[in-house]
Amino acid sequence: MSEERKLAYVMAFNEAVSQAMEADPDVFCAGEDIGAFGGVFGTFGGLQAKFGTDRVVDTPISEQAIVGLGVGAAATGLRPIVDLMFMDFICVAMDQIVNQAAKLKYMFGGEATLPLTITTAGGGGLSAAAQHSQSLEAILCHIPGLKVVYPSTPYDMKGLMMACIQEDNPTVMVKHKRLLGMSGHVPVEPYSIPLGTANVVRPGRDVTIVAYGRMVHESVAAAEKLAADGIECEIIDPRTLQPLDTDTIVASARRTNRVLVVHEAVRFGGLGAEIAAQIQEAAFDHLDAPVGRIGAPFSPVPFSPALEQHYIPSSAAIEAGVREAMFRNKVGA
Amino acid sequence: MNISPEVQFDLHRRMVRIRLFEEAAGRLAEAAKLPGFLHLYVGEEAVAAGVCAALNDDDHITSTHRGHGHLVAKGGDLNRMMAELMGKSTGYCKGKGGSMHISDLSLGMLGANGIVGAGSPIAVGAAFANRYRKKGQVAVAFFGDGATNIGAFHEAANMACALHLPIVFACENNEYGEFTPRDQTMAITDIVDRAAGYGMPGVIVDGMDAIAVHEATLEAVERARAGGGPSLIEAKTYRFYNHHGVQNLGLKYRSDDEVARWKERDPIFTLEDRMIENKVATRQQFDDIWADWRAAIDRAIQFAEESPLPTPDQVLVDVYTTGGAR
Ligand SMILES: Cc1ncc(C[n+]2csc(CCOP(=O)(O)OP(=O)(O)O)c2C)c(N)n1
Ligand SMILES: [Mg+2]
Numbered sequence: 152m153s154e155e156r157k158l159a160y161v162m163a164f165n166e167a168v169s170q171a172m173e174a175d176p177d178v179f180c181a182g183e184d185i186g187a188f189g190g191v192f193g194t195f196g197g198l199q200a201k202f203g204t205d206r207v208v209d210t211p212i213s214e215q216a217i218v219g220l221g222v223g224a225a226a227t228g229l230r231p232i233v234d235l236m237f238m239d240f241i242c243v244a245m246d247q248i249v250n251q252a253a254k255l256k257y258m259f260g261g262e263a264t265l266p267l268t269i270t271t272a273g274g275g276g277l278s279a280a281a282q283h284s285q286s287l288e289a290i291l292c293h294i295p296g297l298k299v300v301y302p303s304t305p306y307d308m309k310g311l312m313m314a315c316i317q318e319d320n321p322t323v324m325v326k327h328k329r330l331l332g333m334s335g336h337v338p339v340e341p342y343s344i345p346l347g348t349a350n351v352v353r354p355g356r357d358v359t360i361v362a363y364g365r366m367v368h369e370s371v372a373a374a375e376k377l378a379a380d381g382i383e384c385e386i387i388d389p390r391t392l393q394p395l396d397t398d399t400i401v402a403s404a405r406r407t408n409r410v411l412v413v414h415e416a417v418r419f420g421g422l423g424a425e426i427a428a429q430i431q432e433a434a435f436d437h438l439d440a441p442v443g444r445i446g447a448p449f450s451p452v453p454f455s456p457a458l459e460q461h462y463i464p465s466s467a468a469i470e471a472g473v474r475e476a477m478f479r480n481k482v483g484a
Numbered sequence: 485m486n487i488s489p490e491v492q493f494d495l496h497r498r499m500v501r502i503r504l505f506e507e508a509a510g511r512l513a514e515a516a517k518l519p520g521f522l523h524l525y526v527g528e529e530a531v532a533a534g535v536c537a538a539l540n541d542d543d544h545i546t547s548t549h550r551g552h553g554h555l556v557a558k559g560g561d562l563n564r565m566m567a568e569l570m571g572k573s574t575g576y577c578k579g580k581g582g583s584m585h586i587s588d589l590s591l592g593m594l595g596a597n598g599i600v601g602a603g604s605p606i607a608v609g610a611a612f613a614n615r616y617r618k619k620g621q622v623a624v625a626f627f628g629d630g631a632t633n634i635g636a637f638h639e640a641a642n643m644a645c646a647l648h649l650p651i652v653f654a655c656e657n658n659e660y661g662e663f664t665p666r667d668q669t670m671a672i673t674d675i676v677d678r679a680a681g682y683g684m685p686g687v688i689v690d691g692m693d694a695i696a697v698h699e700a701t702l703e704a705v706e707r708a709r710a711g712g713g714p715s716l717i718e719a720k721t722y723r724f725y726n727h728h729g730v731q732n733l734g735l736k737y738r739s740d741d742e743v744a745r746w747k748e749r750d751p752i753f754t755l756e757d758r759m760i761e762n763k764v765a766t767r768q769q770f771d772d773i774w775a776d777w778r779a780a781i782d783r784a785i786q787f788a789e790e791s792p793l794p795t796p797d798q799v800l801v802d803v804y805t806t807g808g809a810r
Contacts, residue, residue, distance in 0.1 A: 188663040188737065211633035211669035212600050212661050243599065243634070278519035278571070280582045282598030450803045454582030455571030456519050457793035 158337035160330045163305040164194050164270075167312035168232060170341045172202050175230060178316060181208040181220055182234025182270075191236055192272055192331055214240050218247035218269060222321075225267040226255060230316060238273035238325060239285045252321040253296030267321040268312075273301075274327040274365055274415055275463050281451035284459075286364075286416035291323050292393040292425070298322040298346055299393040303367035305335040307390055310344030317343060327364045349396035351403070355383035358473050359403040361426055362413040363389055366445075370413055372466035377473055384473060392422060400426065401433040404442075409476040411443040413469055418446030440476045445469055487695050489764045491537065492755070493773075495694040496765075498533035499752045500773055502526075502553045504781045505562060509552065509569055509583075510730040512785070518569050520582050525553030527724035530751035531656050532557035534689075534697025535624055535717075538705050544592040544610040544623040546603030549584050550656075550723070551596025554626055558591045562784040572791035579794040580802070592621075600661075601634035603627060604653065608640045611651035611708075622650045622708040624701075630661025632675050641714070645682040650708035652701065653684075653716040656691065662727045663737040679716040691721030692749045722746035 158166065172178045180195060186209035189196030199207035210217050214235055221233035235241055241248060248269065255263040275284035291299045298320055302308040308326070315322040352367060353374055362370040367388045374384035385403050389396055404410045410430055412423035423444035430442050445464045453459050487495075506526045513522045525532065528550070536545070536557035547554040555565060560576075568575025569583050576586050587595035594610060597603045607625035614621040631637055632655065644651045655675045659666045667673070679686025685707075689700045697719055704715035724747060726735070759765040 184662050184664055186664075188735075191662070209664050209668055212630045213633050213635070215635050240599070243636075278582065279521060280584050280598065281580075282584065283521070448799055450800050451580075453580045453794075453799055454520060454577070454585070455579035455794055457571060458579060458796065458799050461796040462799055 156337060156339055157334050158305050160305045160308050160326070160333045160335070161193055163309040163337045164312050164326060165196060165198070166337070167309045167316070168195070169198060169201065171313060171316040172198070172206060174341070177228065177230045178232065179206040179208065179229060180232045180234065181210050181217060183210055183212055183217070183236055185209060185234055190234065192326070192328070194270070194326065195234070214243035215247055218244040218252065221267045221269065222247055222252045222255070222265065225265045225321070226263050230266045232268045232270060232316065235269060235271040237283050238271045238287055239282050241271060241287060241291070248291075248297070248323075249294050253294045256320070257296060264319050265321045266319045268315040268318070268324055269321065270324045270326065272328050273325045274329060275452045275459060276329045276365070278454055278456050278459060280454040284452035286414065286447075288325060288392055289416055289421050292422065296321065297393060298391065299325070300346060300391050301325045301327070301363045302390060303327070303330065303364055303388050305333060305337045307344060307350065309337050310342050311346070311390060313341060313343035314346050318346060322346070325364070329365050344390070346391045347394040347396055348391065349387050349389045349399040351399070352386040352388050353384065355385035355407070357383045357407055358385070358409040358411060358476055359400070359407045360384050360386045360411050360413060360469065360473065361389065361400055362386060363392065364415060366413045366415055366464060369464065369466040370469050373469035373473065376466070376470055382473060382477055395426070397429050397433070401430060404430050404434045405437045408437050408439040410438070411445060411469070411472045411476055413445040413464060413472070415463055416446055417449050418444055419449050421446050443472045443476050445472045487698060491698070492695065492759055492764055494537055495533045495698060496752065496755055496759070496770070497773055497777070498537060498557045499529035499694060499755070500777050501562070502529045502532060502556045503752060504777050505552060505556055505565065505784075508566075508781050508785060510725065512569070514730055518583075519571055520584070521728050522569075522583050523550040523728050524723070524725045524730065525550050527746065527751070528656055528658060528691065528721045529553060530694035530697050531654065531691050531719045531721055532626070534694040535626070535652075535654050535701045537698055538701035539622070539624065542592055542619070543621050544594055544607065544614065546594045546607040546610070546623070546625050547596045548603060548626055548628060548631070549596060549598055549600065550628070551586055552583065555586055555588060555591075555593050555596070558588070558593045560588055560591065560593065562780055563787040566784040566788035567791045570788045570791070571793065572788055573794040573798070574787070574791040578798065601627065601631040601636040604631070604637050604640035607651055608644045608649060611644065611649040612647065615650055620709050622652065622705050624652045624654050626654050626656060628661065629655060629657040629659065629666050629675055630669065632678060633669055641678070641682045641684070641716070644714040645684050648713040650711070651714045652704045652708060653714065654701070655716065655718045656721055657718055658721050658723050660727070660738070663735065665737070674718060676716060676718040684714040684716055686716035686718065688718045688720065691719030692751045692754065694751055694755055
């Protein structure tokens with residue numbers, strides 16, 4: 152049965168695209184090396200063989216034109232999936248993403264509809280250095296008109312990618328490079344997970360950890376260690392970063408009275424700041440400790456593994472963050 | 485033009501140095517001793533050597549993701565290069581940049597680059613500063629065929645021509661961008677056709693022939709220094725290994741036959757044959773050159789291996805010149 156079927160994160164992405172293309176002839180893909188080669192991470196593997204070169208298009212190295220192609224085709228009735236190989240390369244296409252895709256509907260008085268999905272690969276941990284390892288999701292979340300999705304499991308990947316393709320707004324789907332090979336339960340049949348719904352990864356009474364992408368797994372590892380000391384963490388994965396499921400996060404904060412937000416991006420100006428602000432606005436009286444934030448130090452991603460391993464937040468750092476939140480209770484009590 | 489025997493030996497030595505450095509890097513990567521991505525320059529040595537031999541130490545170059553060859557040809561220190569590839573604190577970038585960001589500003593090498601096409605606008609800036617200071621320096625932008633499809637290249641080429649700057653655009657056309665053949669991503673065959681659109685002269689040279697590349701560069705550099713503005717050189721060349729790493733991993737984007745045909749035109753061996761034929765050099769001389777540089781590469785590997793890793797406190801160093809947020 153389909154409950155038993157396991158699939159890698161990367162193949163869950165692939166399957167969502169494939170099923171969406173089967174269901175809707177208006178869906179097509181474009182990007183660098185995605186056709187014959189199947190994408191440098193294998194994300195589009197086999198799709199050109201299946202759907203042909205008209206629907207799975209190898210583009211020149213032209214990020215602005217790749218996103219522009221998606222904007223124009225979406226505005227005129229197609230449902231494009233355009234790929235930017237590394238998240239760092241969104242910077243090359245920033246005008247098309249920020250000034251065009253995100254704003255067309257609004258600027259045209261609601262007339263334009265942009266069912267556009269931009270897919271990309273974010274995150275570090277491969278010694279890929281400062282221009283191939285970034286976590287730039289906060290920049291995207293700051294832009295009204297864009298939706299931003301960041302799955303942490305194969306199951307969420309398929310359901311969220313399907314939702315992105317069906318969505319009538321421009322969305323950015325971020326895959327984490329270190330999760331590509333992760334295997335997990337993925338139903339065979341098509342399904343979608345509504346954008347803007349968080350997932351409670353692990354219930355717990357003592358402290359809430361809000362984490363997304365690879366940091367969900369680091370948080371689970373930390374939670375398992377803390378459980379041995381009797382500290383029960385509730386882990387919430389927002390899955391969609393814009394729109395953010397604030398209700399689920401706040402409800403948890405009211406119950407546990409302590410929150411730690413974790414992300415791989417630099418701490419300063421990251422999603423953690425927004426989430427912490429929303430929690431204190433909505434649940435100030437319920438908090439027994441300041442909302443903690445774990446993120447990368449304020450520097451570009453270093454190349455050397457000797458530096459990068461200290462740069463990317465670890466389960467040990469998360470564990471320490473939780474203990475700090477708990478310690479305040481003991482001091483105050 | 486008549487290229488002297490000394491210059492021929494110079495071109496040869498630069499190419500041998502690149503070849504041996506890259507082969508060693510490839511071996512280390514296969515032994516999992518190099519972290520990160522590795523884009524090898526093997527096969528394209530004649531371009532970096534031919535161009536850089538026409539430059540002075542204080543001329544500038546911008547490079548690409550395939551950048552080791554450019555730095556070696558510009559006179560880069562092999563020890564510091566190898567240490568950088570290993571992520572050591574003695575490396576050119578103190579372990580923070582790695583292969584894709586290797587640089588030596590004292591040699592005018594403004595960095596390999598992880599962003600395709602990003603080097604050309606920076607070369608325009610260096611050319612602008614060079615003319616501003618009136619010291620007669622020039623700038624060279626190295627880039628691939630694939631990079632000419634990106635906006636940054638077009639903006640740089642146009643601005644350089646509009647401002648009539650002392651710059652040479654050196655295209656390494658190896659017929660592929662990653663795993664996609666060039667003819668699928670542009671409707672022209674020769675990159676040089678783009679030059680006319682910006683109003684600069686362009687030439688095609690055999691990128692497997694260091695002497696031909698060198699002659700074309702001398703002419704372009706002379707024009708730039710004399711105030712004659714930008715030029716474009718398209719060197720037809722080929723990478724012998726995979727886009728990154730060594731092995732082709734069974735990938736079928738290039739036929740074995742095509743790879744073999746280009747390897748027959750190995751830029752180093754064809755130059756050696758020619759120099760021997762012209763009685764400019766003997767086999768023994770070449771054997772000695774290879775042996776000398778092999779020893780230098782071995783020393784570089786040893787230096788890199790014995791060098792310390794950067795300490796964690798270095799993460800926040802050099803984000804800003806002074807001060808900054810945490
Ligand atoms: C802006 C940007 N887009 C895509 C990439 C991924 N990428 C790295 S190298 C490369 C191919 C470059 O081709 P070319 O310019 O011909 O240089 P070559 O690798 O052949 O030397 C691509 C697409 C990148 N690094 N930067
Ligand atoms: Mg190329």
